[in-house]
Amino acid sequence: MVPHLITALSGPINELEQRVLESMPAIERWFRLEWMEHTPPFYCSVDIRNAGFKLSPVDTNLFPGGWNHLTQEMLPLAVQAAMAAIEKICPEAKNLLIIPENDTRNTFYLSNIAQLQRIFHMAGLNVRVGSIDPDVKESTRIDIPGGDTLCLEPVVRSKYRLGLKDFDPCTILLNNDLSAGAPGILEDLHEQYLLPPLHAGWTVRRKSRHFQSYEEVAKRFGKMLGIDPWLINPMYSRCGELDLDQPQGLECLTTQVDGLLTRIRKKYKEYGINEKPFVVVKADNGSHGRGILTVRDVRDLAQLERKARGKPGVAGALQGRETIIQEGVLTNERMHEAVAEPVVYMMDRYVVGGFYRVHAERGVDENLSGPGAGYVPLAFAESTRLPQPGQKPGASAPNRFYMYGVIARVALLAASYELESTDPEAETYE
Amino acid sequence: MVPHLITALSGPINELEQRVLESMPAIERWFRLEWMEHTPPFYCSVDIRNAGFKLSPVDTNLFPGGWNHLTQEMLPLAVQAAMAAIEKICPEAKNLLIIPENDTRNTFYLSNIAQLQRIFHMAGLNVRVGSIDPDVKESTRIDIPGGDTLCLEPVVRSKYRLGLKDFDPCTILLNNDLSAGAPGILEDLHEQYLLPPLHAGWTVRRKSRHFQSYEEVAKRFGKMLGIDPWLINPMYSRCGELDLDQPQGLECLTTQVDGLLTRIRKKYKEYGINEKPFVVVKADNGSHGRGILTVRDVRDLAQLERKARGKPGVAGALQGRETIIQEGVLTNERMHEAVAEPVVYMMDRYVVGGFYRVHAERGVDENLSGPGAGYVPLAFAESTRLPQPGQKPGASAPNRFYMYGVIARVALLAASYELESTDPEAETYE
Numbered sequence: 001m002v003p004h005l006i007t008a009l010s011g012p013i014n015e016l017e018q019r020v021l022e023s024m025p026a027i028e029r030w031f032r033l034e035w036m037e038h039t040p041p042f043y044c045s046v047d048i049r050n051a052g053f054k055l056s057p058v059d060t061n062l063f064p065g066g067w068n069h070l071t072q073e074m075l076p077l078a079v080q081a082a083m084a085a086i087e088k089i090c091p092e093a094k095n096l097l098i099i100p101e102n103d104t105r106n107t108f109y110l111s112n113i114a115q116l117q118r119i120f121h122m123a124g125l126n127v128r129v130g131s132i133d134p135d136v137k138e139s140t141r142i143d144i145p146g147g148d149t150l151c152l153e154p155v156v157r158s159k160y161r162l163g164l165k166d167f168d169p170c171t172i173l174l175n176n177d178l179s180a181g182a183p184g185i186l187e188d189l190h191e192q193y194l195l196p197p198l199h200a201g202w203t204v205r206r207k208s209r210h211f212q213s214y215e216e217v218a219k220r221f222g223k224m225l226g227i228d229p230w231l232i233n234p235m236y237s238r239c240g241e242l243d244l245d246q247p248q249g250l251e252c253l254t255t256q257v258d259g260l261l262t263r264i265r266k267k268y269k270e271y272g273i274n275e276k277p278f279v280v281v282k283a284d285n286g287s288h289g290r291g292i293l294t295v296r297d298v299r300d301l302a303q304l305e306r307k308a309r310g311k312p313g314v315a316g317a318l319q320g321r322e323t324i325i326q327e328g329v330l331t332n333e334r335m336h337e338a339v340a341e342p343v344v345y346m347m348d349r350y351v352v353g354g355f356y357r358v359h360a361e362r363g364v365d366e367n368l369s370g371p372g373a374g375y376v377p378l379a380f381a382e383s384t385r386l387p388q389p390g391q392k393p394g395a396s397a398p399n400r401f402y403m404y405g406v407i408a409r410v411a412l413l414a415a416s417y418e419l420e421s422t423d424p425e426a427e428t429y430e
Numbered sequence: 431m432v433p434h435l436i437t438a439l440s441g442p443i444n445e446l447e448q449r450v451l452e453s454m455p456a457i458e459r460w461f462r463l464e465w466m467e468h469t470p471p472f473y474c475s476v477d478i479r480n481a482g483f484k485l486s487p488v489d490t491n492l493f494p495g496g497w498n499h500l501t502q503e504m505l506p507l508a509v510q511a512a513m514a515a516i517e518k519i520c521p522e523a524k525n526l527l528i529i530p531e532n533d534t535r536n537t538f539y540l541s542n543i544a545q546l547q548r549i550f551h552m553a554g555l556n557v558r559v560g561s562i563d564p565d566v567k568e569s570t571r572i573d574i575p576g577g578d579t580l581c582l583e584p585v586v587r588s589k590y591r592l593g594l595k596d597f598d599p600c601t602i603l604l605n606n607d608l609s610a611g612a613p614g615i616l617e618d619l620h621e622q623y624l625l626p627p628l629h630a631g632w633t634v635r636r637k638s639r640h641f642q643s644y645e646e647v648a649k650r651f652g653k654m655l656g657i658d659p660w661l662i663n664p665m666y667s668r669c670g671e672l673d674l675d676q677p678q679g680l681e682c683l684t685t686q687v688d689g690l691l692t693r694i695r696k697k698y699k700e701y702g703i704n705e706k707p708f709v710v711v712k713a714d715n716g717s718h719g720r721g722i723l724t725v726r727d728v729r730d731l732a733q734l735e736r737k738a739r740g741k742p743g744v745a746g747a748l749q750g751r752e753t754i755i756q757e758g759v760l761t762n763e764r765m766h767e768a769v770a771e772p773v774v775y776m777m778d779r780y781v782v783g784g785f786y787r788v789h790a791e792r793g794v795d796e797n798l799s800g801p802g803a804g805y806v807p808l809a810f811a812e813s814t815r816l817p818q819p820g821q822k823p824g825a826s827a828p829n830r831f832y833m834y835g836v837i838a839r840v841a842l843l844a845a846s847y848e849l850e851s852t853d854p855e856a857e858t859y860e
Binding site: 077 | 454455456457458459461462463465466503506507510511513514516517521522523524551553554555556780
């Protein structure tokens with residue numbers, strides 16, 4: 001499987017990894033058969049955490065940014081996958097319109113858009129970038145780091161189609177996660193392909209719904225591999241809207257955190273794991289790593305309550321939001337002595353690359369997104385050897401990224417199930 | 431388009447290349463629509479010659495060897511394309527059987543088989559290598575250059591299926607061009623996928639039939655681009671079985687060579703090309719660069735006749751064979767001061783890599799295969815810049831390999847038409 005990337009963790013292969021490597025043909029076949037029945041999201045990135053004893057996705061992004069962190073060497077893979085994706089969706093396509101986030105002062109984000117434009121241009125499409133920000137009223141050329149220039153143009157909406165002046169796309173690629181809601185200008189575009197669909201945006205999407213699908217898929221995957229699905233599945237629960245101003249505001253959160261910590265403790269005991277369990281509390285929709293709280297003890301939540309009364313911060317970010325409480329997964333990976341987590345990028349059903357997100361100032365049980373995070377692109381491993389099933393664990397050069405690509409694709413498949421179940425236009429047979 | 435490889439020829443972009451680069455979206459769309467109607471050969475390599483004023487395929491190999499010359503960096507592309515190919519043909523596949531050439535004392539050839547095994551293993555299949563050589567009676571482990579070991583096993587044929595002991599493949603991948611005829615052991619395998627099909631072997635296949643399809647496809651491609659198809663199409667004619675022992679044995683060849691040289695001269699005059707026309711005479715079926723004759727003047731053929739009376743060599747190799755007379759295309763490419771021609775590798779519809787075939791002792795109008803040939807693998811170009819349509823020719827880094835990949839895919843498409851027209855099981859409607 002691809003890509004054969006250098007990984008930071010070069011220690012011996014553990015039991016889970018050994019099982020995954022040995023089962024490669026069965027795993028790939030399983031995916032092939034699943035993709036006959038289910039459509040993969042157009043593109044996707046998955047944050048992975050490898051605790052050594054457990055390996056889980058912790059975030060599945062359906063509007064991935066950061067494509068600029070992939071190396072030049074990975075570009076051909078992304079281009080080839082893009083060709084496959086376009087061919088399936090709209091073979092007669094000539095024009096593709098990319099819709100970025102509205103905040104386009106962030107030139108690092110625009111590097112990501114320029115990279116996407118490059119990928120789809122190299123896949124053979126005319127690609128232009130249209131902003132749905134009402135403040136963008138005329139075409140603007142923006143210089144971005146690395147010497148590229150991006151041309152941002154205002155979109156033009158007709159009754160049934162969205163485009164630019166003199167540019168009528170067959171497919172519209174959203175790189176805007178619609179955190180601020182799905183704008184009317186994107187609705188009722190029945191003549192064009194809008195990908196990912198509107199219900200993949202955060203107005204409709206819920207992390208807990210994704211992890212519900214993931215749990216279901218992980219159970220079947222675990223059954224095929226003969227492993228406890230917990231080894232790849234982070235447990236979770238959820239609460240409705242949080243009102244920290246109410247005396248009983250933390251009641252649900254306290255109950256759920258307590259219950260989840262107990263379930264993790266039980267699992268740690270079962271596997272003889274000598275680590276302190278923790279959970280992560282975050283908004284059930286939304287992104288960008290704001291308002292993420294690591295909780296090791298239910299008493300930590302009381303602090304949250306006191307902090308909320310007066311100053312903003314995590315409490316402010318969670319106030320009024322539905323929350324998901326997720327089993328915390330340690331990351332065992334280090335790059336340059338900083339805590340690191342792999343991020344896997346996919347286009348259509350293909351893993352096309354990845355990198356490490358590193359944060360020198362954060363701990364192994366903390367979220368690594370946000371200010372101070374760095375990105376270490378991964379090179380292709382030079383070794384031509386794959387881990388050989390017949391050899392002793394650790395005897396052959398491990399390529400952890402195969403396993404990461406498998407788990408990322410399990411999350412991708414879960415996202416496919418999730419989008420099917422939340423599709424407002426799905427036909428239901430009763 | 432991919433792969434973005436370093437090319438030897440770094441001069442300014444000429445008019446044809448400029449047209450190809452500008453038409454990228456139209457070209458890719460054209461291929462997408464063609465592949466909706468036609469099935470690409472499973473894999474293919476195409477020898478390309480770039481004369482500067484003209485760019486042509488000169489050989490389209492449907493049982494490509496030399497996969498070992500692709501670099502490690504290209505492997506992920508080949509694996510991804512293999513996944514796409516397998517998914518389309520037999521998604522429920524677990525096992526793949528590779529059938530190599532019978533002469534397995536050539537360990538460089540076996541490196542090619544080991545590379546194919548690696549690619550399909552990484553695509554998630556159990557891959558084993560089965561010999562149809564009756565002399566291979568038991569499993570043999572063979573050490574090959576680079577430290578790999580290949581296990582060669584005797585095939586086991588049942589009434590309807592071919593496999594190995596305890597190994598029942600869904601798909602059988604032929605890497606044997608059947609120059610010696612299609613053996614009975616490969617016939618009537620209606621329960622399994624045999625790829626490429628038997629009629630792609632040299633018992634049925636004719637180069638002239640391929641170039642007939644190529645001409646047809648090149649005409650349509652040229653029309654789309656608004657170019658004279660001759661710029662990408664080598665003219666050809668053919669003769670029946672050559673009998674050099676007869677007094678009139680060279681009659682057909684002389685007429686055809688003379689006629690073709692005249693047609694080339696006319697084209698050179700039309701384009702103001704100051705080169706000496708030449709043609710290449712070779713067997714209409716078969717491979718391996720034996721019996722290839724470069725003819726600059728019809729009188730060269732008389733030498734062939736005299737030479738034939740007594741000693742073997744080119745004449746011996748052509749004796750009794752049907753021949754194709756093909757317009758010679760100079761190669762303008764040099765690597766390390768030796769004459770070079772690019773070879774493009776494809777899997778399914780995707781260009782997955784390439785290299786230069788170089789020969790220090792041969793001229794620009796000679797065949798570069800055969801003893802003394804070397805292979806220079808291509809690295810991915812480091813430049814992130816694509817040639818920009820808006821820029822002056824030569825102002826941006828050219829990536830000649832895009833154009834080579836396009837011409838190789840035109841030949842791939844021609845091979846698809848060719849195999850459709852020669853399929854003995856094709857249904858005909860009258």
